Amino acid sequence: MQTDLLLPMVSDTDTTELAVRAEELGYDGLWLGELWGTSSVVQLTDIAAHTDEVDIGTAIVNVFSRxxxxxxxxxxxxxxxxxxxxxxGVGTSTRKSIEDLHGMDWNDPNPVRRAHETIELTREYLSGDGRVDYEGEIFDVQDFPSLGADVPIYHAALGKANRRVVARLCDGWIPHNVPFPDLEDAFAYITDQAEEAGRDVTIDVAPYVPAAVSDDPEEAKDVVRGHVAYYVGNGKGYERAVAQRFPDGASAVADAWRTGDRTAAAENVTDEMVRALGVAGTPEQAREQFQEIADIDCVTRPMVTIPSNADEETVERTIEELAPASY
Known part of the structure; x- marks a missing residue:
């Protein structure tokens, strides 16, 4: 199976050295997120220069700030x-990031429209025929040549409107916090929409798989609980995705987080939610859980994702135990 890794940004750890180590461990793809503190594209340039065969990608850069x-x-x-x-790999990110960090209007005109036009125009600039002219609600450009580059574009879509963007324009889908038992149904909507749009393409599915490995399964579960609580508490899209399967649980987590009670928010992430939204346990348990996700029919490149609340020992253990070399 293909196994990718979302490289964690860990203090006192050189990300490029970690990428080199991950390639040695047999990971097929290395992705890097971007929120605040490090430019993913600069870091990935260094990683590209120090690795040989492993795929690299952004997961994700937002469609507002570039x-x-x-x-x-x-x-x-x-x-x-x-x-x-x-x-x-691109996505809309969250209202807080776009408004409070980048100082941009989240609803100008709306995030899905911005994603659609950004991806459509980016693809035209990359691989369109001749000179690019484009007139949309947001972007109006004229008379620049395309770059002649064939680069796959993946989109981190959650709701139906954003998944239609994947269906119509993208090479891959990066779902996050869509419960794994619901992935096939969510992807079926994408394939139906792609067919309606007249596209005959294979769309990769590269889900984030929040993962924590520990000799103490409860400690590992707590790491995933903190990860789920953070995202559900900070983004309505994530809350809605989780609520498709866990309406009461998602609401309880979000309500606690938004009142400032982070501990209660994490405690409201049940064992059932942990199992449906991540991988947590001993090395043997975690590998078995990860394999179950990789075996979902629509999944093509599951992405080991280390929660930011994991300590450095858990980060290192998880990367090693879930690497292809460990199977």
Whole structure:
């Protein structure tokens, strides 16, 4: 099976050295997120220079803070320096990040429309025929040549409207906090919409798989509880995704988080939610759980994702125990 890794940003750990180690452990793809503190594209350039065959990608950069032209130039350059190993993973991020960090309007006109136009125009700039002209609600550009680069574009979509963007425009889907038992139904909507749009393509499914390995299964579960609580508490889209299967649980987690009670928020993430939203346990338990997710029919490249609340020992243990070399 293909196993990818979302590289964790760990203090006192060189991310490029970690990437080199991950390639040695047999990971097929290495992805890097971006919120605040480190530019994923700069870091991935260094990783590309120090690795040989492993795929690299952004998971994710948001569609607000870089224009389609900048995204296209970035993707084409990273693809070139990595000898064709780069995937561009984008998403809308969250209202808090876009408004409070980037100082932009989340509803201008709306995140899904921005995702659609950004991805559509970025693809035109990358691989369109001739010179690019585009007129949309957000972007209006004229008379620049495409870059002649064939770079896959993945989108981190949750709701139906955003999944239609995947269906119509993208090469891959990066779901996060969609309960794993619901992935096939959620992806079936994408395939139906792609067929309606006249696309005959294979769309990769690369879910985030929040994972924690420990000799104490309860400690591992607590790491995943904290991860779920953070995302459900900070993003309505994540809350809605979890609520599709756990309406009461998602509401309890979000309510506690938003009143400032982080401990109660994590405690409201039940064992059933942990199992449906992540991988947690001893090495043997975690590998078995991860394999079950990898075996879901629609999943093509599951992404080991280390929660940011994990300590460095858990980070290292999880990366090693879930690496292909450990199977």
């Amino acid at each position: 224009t389609p032209a900048v995204l296209a130039m970035t993707a084409a350059t990273l693809d070139r320096v990595s000898d064709g190993r780069f995937c561009l």
